[in-house]
Amino acid sequence: MPEKLVRALLLRNIIIRPGLETSNPFAAVQRYVDILNERNLSFKGKRVLVFGYGGRFDMGFGLLKEGAEHVILCDKYAPPDDPHNRRLYGAEEKYFFADSKGLRPRPEWMTLLEDDIRDLRVSARGDIEPVDFVLSSSVYEHVDDVEGITRALAALTKPDGLHIHFVDLRDHFFKYPFEMLRFSEIAWKNWLNPSSNHNRYRLWNYRKAFQDSFANVEIEILTSEKESFLKLQPHIKPEFVSGNMDEDTAATIRVVATKPTMDDRPSTAAHRL
Numbered sequence: 001m002p003e004k005l006v007r008a009l010l011l012r013n014i015i016i017r018p019g020l021e022t023s024n025p026f027a028a029v030q031r032y033v034d035i036l037n038e039r040n041l042s043f044k045g046k047r048v049l050v051f052g053y054g055g056r057f058d059m060g061f062g063l064l065k066e067g068a069e070h071v072i073l074c075d076k077y078a079p080p081d082d083p084h085n086r087r088l089y090g091a092e093e094k095y096f097f098a099d100s101k102g103l104r105p106r107p108e109w110m111t112l113l114e115d116d117i118r119d120l121r122v123s124a125r126g127d128i129e130p131v132d133f134v135l136s137s138s139v140y141e142h143v144d145d146v147e148g149i150t151r152a153l154a155a156l157t158k159p160d161g162l163h164i165h166f167v168d169l170r171d172h173f174f175k176y177p178f179e180m181l182r183f184s185e186i187a188w189k190n191w192l193n194p195s196s197n198h199n200r201y202r203l204w205n206y207r208k209a210f211q212d213s214f215a216n217v218e219i220e221i222l223t224s225e226k227e228s229f230l231k232l233q234p235h236i237k238p239e240f241v242s243g244n245m246d247e248d249t250a251a252t253i254r255v256v257a258t259k260p261t262m263d264d265r266p267s268t269a270a271h272r273l
Helices: 003-011 025-038 058-065 082-089 146-155 185-192 203-211 226-235
Strands: 047-051 070-074 096-099 102-105 110-113 131-137 157-168 214-224 250-260
Touching: 025 058, 025 131, 025 157, 047 058, 047 146, 058 070, 058 082, 082 096, 082 102, 102 110, 146 157, 146 203, 146 250, 203 214, 203 250
Parallel strands: 047 070, 047 131, 070 110, 131 157
Antiparallel strands: 096 102, 157 250, 214 250
């Protein structure tokens, strides 16, 4: 599917159901605040990257209100939702200004990043400063290159930084949470899966991907769909069954990762922020 068409469909919430950052951004901010409080951490004075922000500046605004020093809003596909952003933040002159492109964040507070995150590097000259926190909600399941994206995000993270990612493992038709696991890879990719709709990664796939880039990885199962899984189990492709019923029936998970192990951080940036 052409990238311009994907952007248009995303803006209208047609091919991908929006995550909490889009549907209820201030609840999303509070959810992250609560997790950090449990660890005696906060956003105050920190640099935060939101991976897959969905085009609305709500998350950035909410994080700044929580004391973040700078917020990077990253989304390769969802363009800024100017009508929404103007309606909510047109009077917030401290953080935003209007130009020919619409309402834009002031660069001292917020950066919009539409580049491929895998093209970016931390530079000793400060082209891209490393971040303290990386956050996402209902984004990772739409990523084709989970390992590459995770390596790239780890490389942009400070040594003592922390990642929090909420991942929805369900088929995004939702009525049948494991229906997508019935199909072969060829059928799914070529016929049944809208552009970037769902990568079908399971909990153990995410564990390995994050363990390859972080020394400490915690994965919590937030919700399960055991009954739905058992009904469909005879038809599920074997590559999607681990034998661990708790992991096989996981519907939504939370990944918390610390201590990035990426040491190959080039000194030249591909893009400037």
